[in-house]
Amino acid sequence: MREAHPGQRYDQVDDQEGKRRHAQALKERDDLPWTIAVDDPSGTIHRALDGKPNVAWLTDGGGEIVFRTLWVGDERGMTQALEAVARGERPSEGLSNRRMAAMAKGVGVMRDSARRAGPRTEAGLWRAAAPMAVLAWIADLYRPLPPQWRTGAAVATVGVGIAFVVSALSRVAGGGRHR
Numbered sequence: 001m002r003e004a005h006p007g008q009r010y011d012q013v014d015d016q017e018g019k020r021r022h023a024q025a026l027k028e029r030d031d032l033p034w035t036i037a038v039d040d041p042s043g044t045i046h047r048a049l050d051g052k053p054n055v056a057w058l059t060d061g062g063g064e065i066v067f068r069t070l071w072v073g074d075e076r077g078m079t080q081a082l083e084a085v086a087r088g089e090r091p092s093e094g095l096s097n098r099r100m101a102a103m104a105k106g107v108g109v110m111r112d113s114a115r116r117a118g119p120r121t122e123a124g125l126w127r128a129a130a131p132m133a134v135l136a137w138i139a140d141l142y143r144p145l146p147p148q149w150r151t152g153a154a155v156a157t158v159g160v161g162i163a164f165v166v167s168a169l170s171r172v173a174g175g176g177r178h179r
Contacts, residue, residue: 007117007124014041054102060085067091073102101148108147110136134158 006012013019016038023036039045049057050068058067058081067081077096084091110132114122126133139147139154 007114007119007121009116009118016041058082058085058091060090067094067096069096069098071097071099071102073105074098076101104148104151106147107132107136107154108139108145108150111140 010022010025013022019038019041023038026032027036043051049055049065052070054070054072056069056072056074056078057065058078060066066085067078069077074096077093077098080093081091081096110125111122114125114136125136135151135154135158138157139150142150142153145153
């Protein structure tokens, strides 16, 4: 697939060797024990299957797609599907559209990912999705919590902040009187 958030360190590549280098860097960084399939530079297979940027597919031993998740971080859905395929069975669900846990984990690692890609990616995140960038920045303050917990803590922090501002504004609007 194409780089979701290209930057100076991991820019969009337009040749097969560049895609292989990026895949190898991912494999080494995350210590992945499996083979990574690399599509052509145009993303022909990815677009033929589904052009969404975060989709993941699981095939059985014969190469038939038996499971698809609309968000690559859907660990629960993918784990259930992998376990079924390992037993020689079809997964009980062929499509998962669960995203919340995966998105929460994504926000919790977003600053790391943007920093890894380079300053252009970080600046692009702030330009394109400032509220998400703020949430990611706040989530990053909650290390060493796991990524999804960082996101939960960031959401709670924003909620408390909003409640504080609303309370302060209502006091000002009410002339400081308490009711």
